[in-house]
Amino acid sequence: MTRLFSFLAILTVAAGLALPVGAQSVSPPEGAVETPDSVEPATSGATPTLEDILRRQEGLEVDQADRATLTGRATGPEEAQGPLGTLGGSSDADLWRAFRFDNREMTTQVRGPAADVIMQDRGMWWLEVREGPLITWGGWLLLGTIAVLALFYLLRGRVRIDGRKTGRRILRFTSVERFSHWLLAGSFILLALTGLLTLMGRKFLIPAFGHEAFSIVAIGSKWIHNNIAWAFIIALVMIFVQWVWHNLPDRTDVNWILKGGGLLTKGHPPAKKFNAGQKMIFWSVIVLGGSIAVSGLSLLFPFEISLFAPTFEKLNAIGAPGWVGLDPLPVALSPQAEMQYAQLWHAIVGFVLMAIIIAHIYIGSIGMEGAFDAMGEGHVEEQWAAEHHSIWYEKKRREGEVAPKGATPAE
Ligand code: HEM
Structure with a gap:
């Protein structure tokens, strides 16, 4: 019996040593x-x-x-x-x-x-960035923007109409323009909220409400996000077609920027239909919104659209990574890595645009007296137009488009 045990023990050790060899x-x-x-x-x-x-x-x-x-x-x-x-x-x-x-x-x-x-063990970096810095920095960017606007409101207050209101109104945006704007705004706000729920829900909602409740929220968010994206894309095209002409940069913008848009001084620099600040909002919406839309489509149709390998190749060819001290970017990306880059890009650009839009919503509502009417009813007070968009106002006045007191401007 003892001999049998000894034999088994030797066999076990030998097997253990032999296996790796x-x-x-x-x-x-x-x-x-x-x-x-x-x-x-x-x-x-x-x-x-x-x-x-x-x-x-x-x-x-x-x-x-x-x-x-x-x-x-x-x-x-x-x-x-x-x-x-x-x-x-x-x-x-x-x-x-x-x-x-x-x-x-x-x-x-x-x-x-x-x-x-x-x-894909090399996808771990993506998971770590998504769960960590993306949520932290993105969250602080939004909260920081709200804090800066609150501070600005406390220090500067509402931008008021300085002169006496005349009671006469001018058509500022047609019903098609307003429809496009609110389609864009409504879809963007829904996309932003459902995007944030999808990204941050695991971290914040599961601990607070549990898996069951979050599951319902997550399924709903995904459905809304994936379907409302089409409304955003359509609205983006409509807005671009209608307003691109008015948003081309010109000499008045230089003066407007040099005077800080009149926000911190008395009086507002002359402006056409859109001032330089609004043009920046417009181009941010078009460029960043367009980029969010394209990266979103590549996420919506997994593995169908490769955006990053060709982009990295072009950036490497002009030596762009070297300008900021980086090694050349990877160009042989697996389909999964493409999706991971698309997800991060989609979210990062989304956060930047959300911060810009929070500032836009502030100035288009409580931040400036008389601004909301332009998008709400479509027409603005004559004095508001004269102060904020003096060149545009003069043109409208010459064309006889200021409606008599009490009348609603025709489209
Ligand atoms: C509740 C939310 C929003 C409010 C109250 C609002 C308000 C306004 C107002 C009043 C204007 C016209 C300003 C003028 O007459 O000069 C405007 C223009 C515009 N809005 Fe909005 N908006 C909102 C959301 C959005 C969103 C979410 C987007 C895009 C994603 C957007 C994009 C634009 C653009 C591109 C313009 C033209 C450029 C400019 O005036 O800055 N808006 N908005």
């Missing part, structure tokens, strides 16, 4: 694929070495290619038939290793570009 000699499995997000090419051995561990601690990349071949399949299909584990030749560990190292042959019947990467 035997495993090192195996060749790569048939069907192992090299994708941009696969592990690095071989430099070290099959088992984690002290060097591997030290590299990992230093945050350097560790070669795992040899280990990637250590699946049951790696010893050949015939040998994988034996009853070695619950899954025969493919034990659970083998199967998970195959997942881990993108061995499609062993893990999935699905074929296609996105199916080449099964477990």
Whole structure:
């Protein structure tokens, strides 16, 4: 009996020592694929070495290619038939290793570009940025903007109409213009709110209300976000077509900017239909809103639209990363990495536009007397027009478009 135990003990130790040696000699499995997000090419051995561990601690990349071949399949299909584990030749560990190292042959019947990467460990940086800095900085940007506006309101107060109101009104925006604006505004506000719920819900709503409640909110948010996006895109095109002509930069803008828009001084610099500040809002909405729309479409149709690899290639070609001390940007992106860049871009640009729009909503409502009427009813008080858009007002007056007292301007 004692001899039997000794024999078993020796066998166990020998098996333990022999396994890595035997495993090192195996060749790569048939069907192992090299994708941009696969592990690095071989430099070290099959088992984690002290060097591997030290590299990992230093945050350097560790070669795992040899280990990637250590699946049951790696010893050949015939040998994988034996009853070695619950899954025969493919034990659970083998199967998970195959997942881990993108061995499609062993893990999935699905074929296609996105199916080449099964477990994308290089996507962890994206998850960490999304859960951490994106939420923190984005959140502070919005709260900071609201705080600055509140402070501005306390110090400067409402921008009032300085002169005496005449009671006569001028048509400022037609019903089509107002419809386009409110379609844009309504859809943007819904997209912003549902986007924030999707991004921040896990962190803030699950701890407060639980998974069940958040699940309903998340499903609803996703539905609204994905469908309302079309209204935003349509409104963006309508606004662009109607207002681009009035938003081309010209000489009056230079003067307007040099005088700080008259916000901190008495009187307002001359302006046409839109002043320089409004032109900046317009172009921010078009450029940032357009970029949010395009990156949103690439998220809505996963793996169909590659935006970042071609962009990074062009930026590398002109040496742009070097200007800010960065290494060349990666150009061999897996479909998953494309989506991750698209998600971050969509959210970052979304946060910037939300901050700009919060300021716009402030100045278009409580921040300035008489401004809301332009978009609410479509017409403005003559004195407001004369003070804020003097060049535009003079033109309207010459054209006889100031309605008599008490009358509503015709479209
Ligand atoms: C409740 C929210 C909003 C209010 C109260 C509001 C108010 C206004 C007002 C009063 C104007 C006309 C200003 C003038 O007559 O000179 C205006 C213009 C404009 N709005 Fe809004 N708006 C809102 C939301 C939005 C949103 C969400 C967007 C875009 C995503 C947007 C984009 C624009 C643009 C591009 C203009 C023309 C440029 C400018 O006047 O700044 N608005 N808005």
